[in-house]
Amino acid sequence: MTPDRNVRIADMQIMTKRFLLRDFVEDDVHAFLAYHEDPRALAFSGPQEKQPGYGRELLEHFTRWAAEQPRRNYQFAIVQRRAPRSLIGCCGVRTAESEQGTGEIGVELAPTYWGRYGYALEAASAILDFGFYELHLQELYGRTASANERVIRLARWVGAVAEDRPTPYWMASCGWRCTEWRITRQQWELTRPALRALC
Numbered sequence: 001m002t003p004d005r006n007v008r009i010a011d012m013q014i015m016t017k018r019f020l021l022r023d024f025v026e027d028d029v030h031a032f033l034a035y036h037e038d039p040r041a042l043a044f045s046g047p048q049e050k051q052p053g054y055g056r057e058l059l060e061h062f063t064r065w066a067a068e069q070p071r072r073n074y075q076f077a078i079v080q081r082r083a084p085r086s087l088i089g090c091c092g093v094r095t096a097e098s099e100q101g102t103g104e105i106g107v108e109l110a111p112t113y114w115g116r117y118g119y120a121l122e123a124a125s126a127i128l129d130f131g132f133y134e135l136h137l138q139e140l141y142g143r144t145a146s147a148n149e150r151v152i153r154l155a156r157w158v159g160a161v162a163e164d165r166p167t168p169y170w171m172a173s174c175g176w177r178c179t180e181w182r183i184t185r186q187q188w189e190l191t192r193p194a195l196r197a198l199c
Contacts (some may be wrong), residue, residue, distance in 0.1 A: 036058070061073075088112075088119065089108050092127065120163075121198060139183070140183055149153045
């Protein structure tokens with residue numbers, strides 16, 4: 001059982017102090033597409049992610065992933081538990097293309113919610129717990145452009161370690177490197193107690 005989390009595996013819901021993490025539903029579409037088209041959200045995205053219709057393609061992927069048996073990829077809407085119960089972003093763990101025992105983690109917030117009261121840290125802590133304690137993974141990783149300072153701060157907060165990876169042309173053309181952040185279950189168990197008071 002995930003420590004200090006209310007997790008319902010049957011319908012894939014994770015409860016934190018302020019948020020419900022759950023599979024996407026039809027009512028999420030407008031808010032999800034709106035923030036995915038925000039230029040601020042696209043600042044560190046590649047050419048494919050900036051194409052019209054990419055947000056809808058993502059939602060189609062999320063729906064297919066949720067129906068897979070066995071399920072290997074989990075992408076959750078992050079919804080406020082209090083009214084107006086707004087969609088504020090999404091997060092997930094994807095294992096389909098990862099080595100056994102590992103998974104790719106991702107957390108994104110709509111730009112409106114950047115820098116607000118530890119929102120990203122609360123969501124990241126919940127999805128790390130899910131990956132390590134529910135999926136029983138031993139290591140989680142995520143990739144980003146080296147200039148993405150918000151992700152760098154978040155990764156350092158949770159105790160992840162940075163490694164350089166081969167850099168796509170579009171990143172290099174902006175003067176950035178591809179950075180991979182990795183965290184083991186053992187590292188998370190050392191970091192987690194210090195974050196409990198925050199999220």
